[in-house]
Amino acid sequence: DLDKAAEILKASKQPDGGLVLTGDKAILFHPAGNAFLMYSHRGRSLVALYDPIGPTQQRAELIWQFRDLCDVHHARPVFYQVRAENLPFYMDIGLTAIKLGEEARVDLRRFDIDAKGKEMKDLRYTWNRGGRDGLSLEIYEPGQAPIDELKVISDAWLTGKNVREKGFSL
Numbered sequence: 001d002l003d004k005a006a007e008i009l010k011a012s013k014q015p016d017g018g019l020v021l022t023g024d025k026a027i028l029f030h031p032a033g034n035a036f037l038m039y040s041h042r043g044r045s046l047v048a049l050y051d052p053i054g055p056t057q058q059r060a061e062l063i064w065q066f067r068d069l070c071d072v073h074h075a076r077p078v079f080y081q082v083r084a085e086n087l088p089f090y091m092d093i094g095l096t097a098i099k100l101g102e103e104a105r106v107d108l109r110r111f112d113i114d115a116k117g118k119e120m121k122d123l124r125y126t127w128n129r130g131g132r133d134g135l136s137l138e139i140y141e142p143g144q145a146p147i148d149e150l151k152v153i154s155d156a157w158l159t160g161k162n163v164r165e166k167g168f169s170l
C-alpha cells in the first residue's frame with residue numbers, strides 16, 4: 001500500500017501527503033486507485049490526516065467512502081488539518097468545523113534572512129550558528145527525499161534522546 005500511495009503522492013501537488021510514508025497510518029484508496037486518504041484509529045474515532053491526496057475530482061467521493069468506513073466500524077469520523085476550501089465536502093457528510101490552530105506560512109518572494117534590522121536578527125543568529133555547527137539544508141522535490149537515509153538519522157536521534165518516534169502528524 002505504501003508503494004501505491006507513494007506513486008499517487010509523486011503525481012500530486014499536495015506535499016502534506018508525504019507523512020503517509022511514515023507507515024504509522026492506515027490508507028484508504030479511491031476505487032479508481034489514483035487518490036488516497038490516510039487515517040488512524042484513536043479511541044472511538046477514525047482520524048483522517050489532511051484532505052484526500054490525489055485529483056480534486058476524487059475528494060468528495062473519498063470523503064464519503066471514509067464516512068462509510070466509519071459507519072461500518074461504529075466510529076466517529078474526524079478530519080485533522082484540512083484546508084478551508086474543502087470544508088463544504090466535510091459539511092456534506094454531517095461534520096462541523098472546529099478550528100484548532102493555524103498553519104504558519106512564509107511568503108518566499110518577500111522573505112530575506114539577510115534583511116538589515118531587528119526583524120530577522122534571531123533567525124539570522126540561529127541560521128549562522130547552524131552553519132558553524134556543520135548543519136546544511138537540502139530541498140527535495142515531492143517523492144524524491146532519501147527516506148532510508150533519513151530513517152537512519154532519525155533512529156540515531158531517537159536512541160540518543162531515549163524517546164519513541166512521534167506518530168500521526170507530529
